[in-house]
Amino acid sequence: MKLSKGSVFLRVVVLAVLGSSIALNTILYSRAKRYYIEVNQTRLDPFGLNEYPTNLQQVTKTDRTRIVFFGDSRAASWNPPNISEYEFINRGIGSQTSVQTIQRFAAHVTPLKPNIIIIQVGVNDLKTIALFPDRRDAIVANCKANIRRIVEESKNLGAAAIVTTIYSSDELHLNEQGYAILNQPLSQLLNSMERKKIKN
CATH class of the missing domain: 3.40.50 (Rossmann fold)
Structure with missing residues (x-):
């Protein structure tokens, strides 16, 4: 079944949005993890x-x-x-x-x-x-x-x-x-x- 140009474009947009969402969530997770580690390191050694x-x-x-x-x-x-x-x-x-x-x-x-x-x-x-x-x-x-x-x-x-x-x-x-x-x-x-x- 041949897809119309509109359907192809829509799929590309959806994939781009999903890719951006995954990348953004990966960055946010990385930052949250780093912050969580820093907070707990501070609890263990508050003055470094x-x-x-x-x-x-x-x-x-x-x-x-x-x-x-x-x-x-x-x-x-x-x-x-x-x-x-x-x-x-x-x-x-x-x-x-x-x-x-x-x-x-x-x-x-x-x-x-x-x-x-x-x-x-x-x-x-x-x-x-x-x-x-x-x-x-x-x-x-x-x-x-x-x-x-x-x-x-x-x-x-x-x-x-x-x-x-x-x-x-x-x-x-x-x-x-x-x-x-x-x-x-x-x-x-x-x-x-x-x-x-x-x-x-």
Whole structure:
């Protein structure tokens, strides 16, 4: 039996809709599964203490200036500038809020004995404002207070604290080119700090 052009077109449309529906549901399922895993990981380890070695018995000694990137996923994704005088260590964890990061500072940062700590955190706090608009002022105030605590903890270690802007690109993250651009002023700042240290 020969199908009419209209019937063929209708079948093609139905198959296309079914294919799109399957693809969309696959994506949604994948995201839901990832979110479910993240939620339960947070329940088991709310501060992410198991993400990195803690309470290091012996920190490798180095003559280079040790710099730690500390904070959320934007810190975790930060590829440092290629400067031989510095040793870069990353202690960022995705999806964390400022209160989570401050709770793991002693475990993940203190044992490293850093000279400089680059702090990139806060956007996940601010994301919750859309869910709890009536708590906006409290969320912002708590975020600022937690960042100040991280800065104070850094100073207590004798480390310089660099607090970066809560920037956004593709909603939350910079791409590789973005980090490369960000590393330019960072390199200039580090060189400036090094010159001041030499003068003193």
